Amino acid sequence: MVSKYTLALVLVIVLVHTLPTFQLSAIPTQPREEHILMFKPSDTNAIIEVDGIIKAVWDAGFKIMSLILQNHLRTVVPFGGTYPAGCRLCYATDSVTIYNNNTITIFAPVDESFSDDENWKVLEYQFVTARVDKEGFDSGSVQRGVELLTCDSYCKVLVNGYGSINNVNITHWNIYNDGHIIVHGVQNFFNCNFWKSSKNI
Numbered sequence: 001m002v003s004k005y006t007l008a009l010v011l012v013i014v015l016v017h018t019l020p021t022f023q024l025s026a027i028p029t030q031p032r033e034e035h036i037l038m039f040k041p042s043d044t045n046a047i048i049e050v051d052g053i054i055k056a057v058w059d060a061g062f063k064i065m066s067l068i069l070q071n072h073l074r075t076v077v078p079f080g081g082t083y084p085a086g087c088r089l090c091y092a093t094d095s096v097t098i099y100n101n102n103t104i105t106i107f108a109p110v111d112e113s114f115s116d117d118e119n120w121k122v123l124e125y126q127f128v129t130a131r132v133d134k135e136g137f138d139s140g141s142v143q144r145g146v147e148l149l150t151c152d153s154y155c156k157v158l159v160n161g162y163g164s165i166n167n168v169n170i171t172h173w174n175i176y177n178d179g180h181i182i183v184h185g186v187q188n189f190f191n192c193n194f195w196k197s198s199k200n201i
Contacts, residue, residue, distance in 0.1 A: 034153045035078035038129060039099045045084055046101070046180045050074075050094045053183065056176040057108055062185055065108040068123075076127050076151050077104055098180040103131040104151075105182045107165070108175065113188050125190040127151035133182055134173045137162050155192040166190040 050073055058066035073096050074081035080096040098104065105128045128148045136142035146159040163170040165186075172185030 034149060035129065035151070038102055039078035041079050041082050041084070041097075041099050043084070044100050046098045047083070047087070047095050048098065048178060048181055050096055052178075053176050053181060057183055060108075060172055060175045060185060062108040062110065062172075062175070064111045064114045065106075069106070076124065078129070078151070096181070101180075102129065103180055103182060104129060105132040105184070107168075107170070107184055107186045107190065108172075109186055109189050110171075123189070124152040125150045125155055125157060125192050126186075128157065131182065132165075132184075133177065134163075150190075150192075152192075157190050157192070166192075 050070065053073065054066045054070045057069060077096050077098065079099055083097055107126045107128070109126065128150055130148050132142055132148065142159055144159055144161055147156040148159065148165070149156055157166045159165055160167055163173075168186050168188050168190055170184045170186055174182065175185055176183040
């Protein structure tokens with residue numbers, strides 16, 4: 001008998017490959033106020049090829065997240081699909097733009113996490129508009145109690161220990177890291193309710 005996980009994986013592959021305009025309903029398509037202030041298009045930008053990111057994530061074993069990033073990374077990153085004037089080659093290549101020397105850190109959940117339909121509703125919390133890396137934890141710039149703004153902007157996630165965010169551990173450091181986009185592998189999806197409940201303590 002086919003497992004629930006196998007069916008979920010097949011469904012994701014079919015959706016990602018056959019519906020190029022498919023949008024994850026919870027991921028905002030328009031940057032919100034906080035993101036506009038941080039990522040507003042300017043002369044300072046980095047144009048990053050998506051192929052290297054999706055290959056690194058795929059090779060690390062996070063295949064579902066790799067497929068999602070292939071078609072939706074530019075949608076998730078604030079102004080990620082907006083290119084500088086005169087950059088004709090940018091439109092012809094599969095790339096994403098990061099403005100104002102910012103960094104997006106992506107926390108890729110393991111494939112098994114996608115077997116729960118509810119997780120799709122919180123996928124945007126996996127994208128943080130800040131540099132989060134092992135060096136940050138080691139130096140103390142990222143430490144317990146630090147709140148991180150997600151690409152949803154209405155929700156933050158909370159660092160609650162070394163390599164732990166919203167009680168979810170980072171298991172694969174630096175799957176990809178070019179200084180503007182960083183990808184780590186994590187055990188599961190972040191739950192925004194963890195941050196909200198911490199504010200009520």
